[in-house]
Amino acid sequence: MERKLASVVVIDDLQPIPGADLIEVATVKGWKLVVKKQEFRIGDHAVYCEIDSFLPEKEDFEFLRKSSFRTMAGIPGFRLKTMRLRGQISQGLLMPVTVLNGYAYTLGEDVSARLGIVKYEPPMPASLAGVAKGNFPSFIPKTDEERIQNLSAEYEAYKNETFYVTEKLDGSSATFYFRDGEFGVCSRNLDLLETTDNTFWKIAHRLHLPDRLAALDKNMGLQGELIGEGIQGNPYGIKGQTVRFFNAFDIDAYTYLPLPAFREIIRLMGLEHVPILDTAFTLPDTVDELLLAAEGNSALSPAGKYVEREGVVIRSADKRISFKVISNKFLLNEK
Ligand code: ATP
Ligand code: MN
Ligand code: MN
Numbered sequence: 001m002e003r004k005l006a007s008v009v010v011i012d013d014l015q016p017i018p019g020a021d022l023i024e025v026a027t028v029k030g031w032k033l034v035v036k037k038q039e040f041r042i043g044d045h046a047v048y049c050e051i052d053s054f055l056p057e058k059e060d061f062e063f064l065r066k067s068s069f070r071t072m073a074g075i076p077g078f079r080l081k082t083m084r085l086r087g088q089i090s091q092g093l094l095m096p097v098t099v100l101n102g103y104a105y106t107l108g109e110d111v112s113a114r115l116g117i118v119k120y121e122p123p124m125p126a127s128l129a130g131v132a133k134g135n136f137p138s139f140i141p142k143t144d145e146e147r148i149q150n151l152s153a154e155y156e157a158y159k160n161e162t163f164y165v166t167e168k169l170d171g172s173s174a175t176f177y178f179r180d181g182e183f184g185v186c187s188r189n190l191d192l193l194e195t196t197d198n199t200f201w202k203i204a205h206r207l208h209l210p211d212r213l214a215a216l217d218k219n220m221g222l223q224g225e226l227i228g229e230g231i232q233g234n235p236y237g238i239k240g241q242t243v244r245f246f247n248a249f250d251i252d253a254y255t256y257l258p259l260p261a262f263r264e265i266i267r268l269m270g271l272e273h274v275p276i277l278d279t280a281f282t283l284p285d286t287v288d289e290l291l292l293a294a295e296g297n298s299a300l301s302p303a304g305k306y307v308e309r310e311g312v313v314i315r316s317a318d319k320r321i322s323f324k325v326i327s328n329k330f331l332l333n334e335k
Pocket of ligand 1: 143144145166167168172174188246
């Protein structure tokens with residue numbers, strides 16, 4: 001599931017910002033962003049670029065230079081981040097469809113490539129990047145989670161469901177698998193060669209994952225978040241590194257283990273799961289309320305210290321529904 005960084009949307013709402021004469025707040029799906037007054041009307045089509053978009057250095061985007069200039073792997077461009085303007089959260093960028101130069105778009109169409117927009121990825125230390133053995137295996141799904149702001153059409157229906165809530169940890173995605181006698185280690189997008197300085201492989205051995213997975217005598221994948229020193233600034237102040245697990249995947253049945261079975265297998269293997277915050281959660285009235293509920297102190301924050309958590313991951317017991325709700329407080333602090 002690739003993120004649609006830039007797509008053609010309908011402007012769902014426009015509202016004034018108290019005390020601001022020149023700007024107003026637009027709603028696009030579950031997103032809110034600040035726009036110039038009078039530039040758009042409710043119902044207009046527009047190009048919406050999500051946060052984390054990296055826009056090329058082009059005349060059309062020059063107005064972003066002051067707020068957003070950045071290089072990525074040596075390439076200059078503009079990176080969209082969460083901002084607060086006159087007290088209003090603003091996430092992403094809206095542009096008139098004229099930026100598409102007359103292209104005959106369809107509503108919802110992904111226009112990222114057409115505009116030269118890619119995802120901003122922060123630099124990764126070599127110990128985490130690793131050396132590819134191959135692509136991410138096709139027999140396990142990647143660990144991606146959709147953002148609630150892109151699921152506003154489903155929100156009403158989701159109110160009938162009961163969910164479990166885990167803390168979203170800010171580290172690096174790790175997948176370990178045992179399949180037909182072969183043990184493997186993957187980062188978010190790659191199957192990794194075993195090299196001596198690779199952190200994912202080191203952790204796999206320290207947690208005895210090759211033996212422990214083999215002992216299950218089943219083709220199984222375990223997925224978790226690698227956290228600690230040298231990873232995302234180690235917000236939790238952990239010594240060394242560890243993995244907190246969030247998925248167990250039955251490879252032959254091609255299904256995730258439901259929560260109770262997942263907890264049991266993690267316990268039996270002597271491993272740790274991500275913090276489980278609630279097991280009978282129902283959604284509040286609005287996405288905005290849910291966004292507030294995602295804010296809070298991390299369950300892993302050191303005693304006496306407040307560490308804004310990255311957010312939460314909300315799932316139905318069978319993982320049929322699964323999405324992330326990122327804390328806006330966390331995003332506002334992002335470098
Ligand atoms: P994006 O392009 O949306 O920024 P990303 O690849 O950077 O996506 P994240 O925003 O980090 O991914 O969100 C998905 C990731 O969250 C998963 O890949 C997983 O590694 C991580 N994660 C951390 N904690 C959890 C958790 N409790 N449950 C599920 N996933 C979790
Ligand atoms: Mn991310
Ligand atoms: Mn992440």
